[in-house]
Amino acid sequence: MKTLKCTQFCLAMLFVLGNAALNTTSAFSADLSARQVLENASEEGKYTYLLFYRNNDQRTRMMESETSQHVKNHADRTQFKKVHVYDRGESDVVNQFDAKRIPVPAVIAVAPNGAITCIHNRSISQQQLERSLLTTKYAEVVLALQNDKIAVVSLLPTDDSKPTKAARQFLKSDDFSDRSVHIQVSAEDESERDFYARVKVDPETEQSQVILFAPPGRHLGTFDNDVTLETLTEKVHASGSCNCEKCKHNHN
Amino acid sequence: MKIRSLVWKEIRQRPAPSLAALLAVALGVSALVCVQSIADSSAQQVARQMSELGANILVLPKSANLQDYYAADLHGETLPEEYVTSIILAQAVGVEEMAPKLCLQTTIQETPITLTGILPRSEFFKKSSWQSVDLMFQEMEAGALGSQHENCTGRTCQLTDESMKDLKSYSKTRVVHDLAPYDALIGADVAQKLQLTEESEFQLLGDTFRVAAVLPASGTIDDQRVFAHLHTVQDLSEQGPVVNVIEVMGCCEDVTAGLVSELEDLLPEARVITISQLVEAQVGMNRLMSRLSYLLFAILMLVGGASIASVMFANVSERRRELGTLMALGATPRYLQRLVLMKAAMIGIGGGLTGMIAGGVLAIVVGPSIVDVPLSISIPAIGWGLIISFLIAMIFSYLPARKAAHLDPSVCFQDV
Amino acid sequence: MLELIEVSKQYSRRNQPVDALRSTSLKVDTGKFIAIVGPSGSGKTTLLSILGGMLAPSSGEVKLLGESLYQLDSSVRAKFRNEKIGFVFQNFNLVPWLTALENVQLPLSIFGSEADVQQSRAMELLERFQLTDRADHKPSELSAGQQQRVALARTLITTPKLILADEPTGNLDPEAKQLVLETLVNCREKSGQTVILVTHDHSIASSADRVMTMKEGILSETSSSILSVVAAG
Known part of the structure; x- marks a missing residue:
């Protein structure tokens, strides 16, 4: 019995170690092309960190070291790929990220939904890398902004709650219906707690709230349930976030 | 018969000396009108540029030597295009738009043109939005980033309405929202010369381009350019990802100084100058031109005046008997004085008018090749030219006129 | 009509005073024809200039038509x-770039009389001197006789009370000379104009009512009968 338990423990350990080894291999995909890494990451819901470089100089090595550390820390959620900008085999990804025209070495983080969650060149810190790991809804917000849309984020106290009236009107308005993306985040969704923390909203709030973000990453405001459509549109125009006639008066 | 026609008939009888004096005056006035018109037009253009270009900054290769804004990309030196991304990633406060350019001198149907690569704003919007997470973090954590500068967040506006997609607005805004790789914007002069219209196609360096828009005439050298996507021009020039200049449009004048030092720190290999610095240089040049023209005018007017004095003295000497006869017929010394002064005035005004026309024509013909601006004739220069040529003629003929008035009338009896 | 009272004129030449006219007195009645003869440099032209109001005398007084000139x-x-005064010159003194008509108009134009008046009066005189067909000709296109006729027309356009003629026939052929003389005589006879003529030509002087001689700035009366003899001789 003791032997069986010991065998079972050894097998379990082997399984864990094996898994860990497998995970480690997939996090640092030396053999796969950057394109394949990105595709795999998308399927597996992982973040990909691409390090574009020209010379394997000290800066490159420093950035590589920092990023590797971060990827090791989040092996279950991240992957890393180092890409030489003149590597012909990687030209597809180099062109996709226009890497020949960005200052290198540079690290670009790509969320599973395709949103780019960070770009840093010359140096990078663990703090910056941590910031690039987002919740699913947050990644949706970022993707919307990168698609030149205004992100209308409805923070709902429960899964069944309704977005604010003003948010619904905003999304249907002539001015913004085709320029906006609606992202609903429920306070009941535990995985989105980090999102609440980042937008500085108490998840225990009983009323629906709405947050407006404009490209490239402007926080136009967080509004309570009783906000009016006029207030929302006014905020957008006042920020000059859409170059419509109304904005031009406000934007210097 | 009036005294005027008496003078006019005398000038017509012996036109050569009067013409010589008139030409000397005309030369002075034409120099003044021509140079002043060019200087004035250049100054107006500079003022227009200032108001149109606002708080713009130019990022240039260190070795680039440039004289005016519209030729800022024609120096032939290059800097890496990655500088554009560097500026975006630095999140410099006040950067509203950017316009990197690369120029290639080439020909279309044997007509020489300047092919200018421009980067649509959508390209750097894309890169700017890659920082969304950091930007949101900064705004949420540190409060409004734009607190450094009221009403200005330092972020490029990324939402674009339809009017901004009008390619023709490029001539005014100097920014194009989107441009397909083989689409071209054609300057008004090139379009006219090559008879290119929208949607027509043309061959350029072995590739077929489509005319996406014919730009309205701007009166600048842009009228002689063909604009295409920067990356296409880079491929055609085989120079790699480089540009000749990056124009950074600041949100307002207030940010310019801070932005320049920020960009200088960010891009130590580049030369960062403001349009106002460039304009200052141009204004200084205009001022110099203007002063030189006054100096030239003064010298030529003195020559003209001396010439008038010489012609009038000779005239009074030659016409002694004639003047004596007029006295015998009842002319007063004042009448003779008026006769001489009127002739001088005719030479002066004639010289002034000739100079005005010659200077104006010269400015219109030669001006554009010197300053690349549409010329308008300087009215003050014309006014001053005419007034001073008249005054010079009067002043320099005063002594001959006095001599005529004091002539011994008995000369009319002598055989001179 | 004309009176010279103790008129003298001194010039300064190389700091030396030169007496061009010495204490001269003369009285001429209206409608008289006076001839002044004398050698060159005797002061004839100076006298004419003083009489014409163009050269102020050093001393003395010149009275014309009651006015102290x-x-x-x-x-x-x-x-x-x-x-009031008309001049006739030996060299005609026409303005070379004006036409005959314009030259005749000149005295009227100086004080700005109406262009129509100027022109019609000038044309009348040109017609009188048979120069209508030469009205638009410049002096260089006219013969000496024609030029002097134009000059006479110019003199007469203002109908002057006094005509001062300086060798008016000096450059003319006999025919033209005769015409000039006839004109001057007519002026005296028909219009009552006073003529003072300076000449070397004794035959012309013989037509005068009075002949005076000028010598070294001194004007003296000469008998016209002596002149007739000289002219005939």
């Missing part, structure tokens, strides 16, 4: 000269 303001004197 040199007491008048220069512009008034000029107008007086324009209206």
Whole structure:
């Protein structure tokens, strides 16, 4: 019995170690092309960190070291790929990220939904890398902004709650219906707690709230349930976030 | 018969000396009108540029030597295009738009043109939005980033309405929202010369381009350019990802100084100058031109005046008997004085008018090749030219006129 | 009509005073024809200039038509000269770039009389001197005789009371000379104009009512009968 338990423990350990080894291999995909890494990451819901470089100089090595550390820390959620900008085999990804025209070495983080969650060149810190790991809804917000849309984020106290009236009107308005993306985040969704923390909203709030973000990453405001459509549109125009006639008066 | 026609008939009888004096005056006035018109037009253009270009900054290769804004990309030196991304990633406060350019001198149907690569704003919007997470973090954590500068967040506006997609607005805004790789914007002069219209196609360096828009005439050298996507021009020039200049449009004048030092720190290999610095240089040049023209005018007017004095003295000497006869017929010394002064005035005004026309024509013909601006004739220069040529003629003929008035009338009896 | 009272004129030449006219007195009645003869440099031209109000005498007084000529303001004197005195010159003194018609108009145009008046009066005189067909010709396109006729027409356009002629026939052929003489005589006879003529030509002087001789600045009366003999001889 003791032997069986010991065998079972050894097998379990082997399984864990094996898994860990497998995970480690997939996090640092030396053999796969950057394109394949990105595709795999998308399927597996992982973040990909691409390090574009020209010379394997000290800066490159420093950035590589920092990023590797971060990827090791989040092996279950991240992957890393180092890409030489003149590597012909990687030209597809180099062109996709226009890497020949960005200052290198540079690290670009790509969320599973395709949103780019960070770009840093010359140096990078663990703090910056941590910031690039987002919740699913947050990644949706970022993707919307990168698609030149205004992100209308409805923070709902429960899964069944309704977005604010003003948010619904905003999304249907002539001015913004085709320029906006609606992202609903429920306070009941535990995985989105980090999102609440980042937008500085108490998840225990009983009323629906709405947050407006404009490209490239402007926080136009967080509004309570009783906000009016006029207030929302006014905020957008006042920020000059859409170059419509109304904005031009406000934007210097 | 009036005294005027008496003078006019005398000038017509012996036109050569009067013409010589008139030409000397005309030369002075034409120099003044021509140079002043060019200087004035250049100054107006500079003022227009200032108001149109606002708080713009130019990022240039260190070795680039440039004289005016519209030729800022024609120096032939290059800097890496990655500088554009560097500026975006630095999140410099006040950067509203950017316009990197690369120029290639080439020909279309044997007509020489300047092919200018421009980067649509959508390209750097894309890169700017890659920082969304950091930007949101900064705004949420540190409060409004734009607190450094009221009403200005330092972020490029990324939402674009339809009017901004009008390619023709490029001539005014100097920014194009989107441009397909083989689409071209054609300057008004090139379009006219090559008879290119929208949607027509043309061959350029072995590739077929489509005319996406014919730009309205701007009166600048842009009228002689063909604009295409920067990356296409880079491929055609085989120079790699480089540009000749990056124009950074600041949100307002207030940010310019801070932005320049920020960009200088960010891009130590580049030369960062403001349009106002460039304009200052141009204004200084205009001022110099203007002063030189006054100096030239003064010298030529003195020559003209001396010439008038010489012609009038000779005239009074030659016409002694004639003047004596007029006295015998009842002319007063004042009448003779008026006769001489009127002739001088005719030479002066004639010289002034000739100079005005010659200077104006010269400015219109030669001006554009010197300053690349549409010329308008300087009215003050014309006014001053005419007034001073008249005054010079009067002043320099005063002594001959006095001599005529004091002539011994008995000369009319002598055989001179 | 004309009176010279103790008129003298001194010039300064190389700092030396030269007496061009020595204390000369003369009285001429209206409608008289006076001839002044004398060698060159005797002061004839100086006398003519003084009589014409163009050269102020060093001393003495010149009275014309009751006005003391040199007491008048220069512009008034000029107008007086324009209206009351006519000159005829040996070299005609026509303005070379003006036509015959314009030359005749000249005295009227100086004080700005109406263009129509100027022109019609000038044309009348040109017609009188048979120069209508030459009205638009410049002096260089006219013969000496024609030029002197134009000059005479110019002199007469203001119908002056006094005509001062300086060798008016000096450059003319006999026919033209005769015409000039006839004209001057006519002026005296028909219009009652006073003529003072300076000449070397004794035959012309013989037509005068009085002949005077000028010698070294001194004017003296000469008998016209002596002149007739000289002219005939």
